[in-house]
Amino acid sequence: MKTIKLIMKQIFQxxxxxxxxxxxxxxxILSLIAPLLPIDPTLTDVTQMSQGPSLKHLFGTDEVGRDYFIRVLYGGRVSLLVGVSAMLAATFIGTVVGLVTGYFGGIVDSILMRIVDVLSAIPWLVLVIVLSVFLKPGLSTIIIVIGGFSWMSIARLIRAETMSAKEREYVSYGQFIGQKPLRIMFRHVLPSVLPTLIIAATTSISGAIMTESALSFLGLGIQQPMSSWGSLLQNAQSSLQRTPYMAILPGLFIVFTIYSFNNLGDLVKNILQGEVE
Structure with missing residues (x-):
């Protein structure tokens, strides 16, 4: 509670x-209430094609007359869903691997960390192209790809923190009285690595949004009729000179969203590390 109050104090200062x-x-909020707005993101109007921003269409219209404001909001829903879902998957896998390798060490650590090294060495774009042969491009595939192959850095961080935490007296006492390793890891070690985990999670969200945007921009991510900010950028390529706002608006949303997550993540990190009082 004290940490939350300190975070809110810094935010408003x-x-x-x-x-x-x-x-x-x-x-x-806008992304959540988008389905309640009386605007159909798929409704076309050939009399309003490629119109600039106006009172009737705040962000203008696209090449087939669809309202671009609602398209951007629906794109935000998808991008945020991918970011949060991929973050949860990557955080869960990375935390489990990091705790196990850091706590047990030895052969378990060697095997799992070599797997981490191999996965980290594979370029994500090559990996996605290969997986797209076996998996149908779409929302679930992009979440699986990003969440399933972006946990390695989190695993390394948690492993280092776990190796430090297991040397503390309360962990040694738990081992001495015969507590099971899983109980020690999740009851004693995990709370001590939680600050690092929170920081890694906030960074993971912005990284997932950026990756999804890049993949959708390349045509390997979200497919029509669903849209994300990346796919909106991809669609805007053919009309940059006539309708530059179609690229500028989703691009600005991507930049500000990633900046905001990183900025607040830095604030949480500074507070948890005692750099802000």
Whole structure:
């Protein structure tokens, strides 16, 4: 509770933190209520094709007359869903692997860390192209790919923290009285590595959004009729000179969203590390 109060205090004292917080709150609320708005993201109007921003269409219209404001909101829903879902998957896998390797060490550590090294060495773009042969491109595939192959850095961080935490007296006492390793790891070691885990999770969200946007921009991610910010950028390539706003708007949302997550992640890191009081 004290940490939360300190975070909110810093947010309202620092303009950049306030901007990041308000931007994410507004974005999340708009993304959640998008289906309740009386605008159909798939409704075409040939009389309103490629119209610039106006009172009727706040973000203008696309090449087939669809309202671009609602398209961007629905794209935000997908990008945020991918970011959060991939973060949860990567955090879970990375935490389990990091705890196991850091706590047990020895042959278990050697085997799992070599697997981590091999996966880290594979370029993600090559990996996605290979997986796209076996998996149908779409939302579930992009979450599986990003979440299933972005946990290695988290595993390394948690492993290092676990190796440090297992040398502490309360962990040694738990081992001395015969507590099971799983109980020690999740009851005693995990709480001590939680600050590092929170920081890694916030960074993972922005990384997942960036990866999804890049993949969708290359045509390997979200497919029509569903849209994400990356796919909106990809669709805008053919009309950059006529309708530059179609690329600028989703691009700005990607930049501000990633900046906001990273900015708030840095704030949480500084507070948990005692650099802000």
């Amino acid at each position: 620092q303009p950049l933190y306030a901007f990041s917080f308000i931007f994410l709150v507004v974005l999340i």
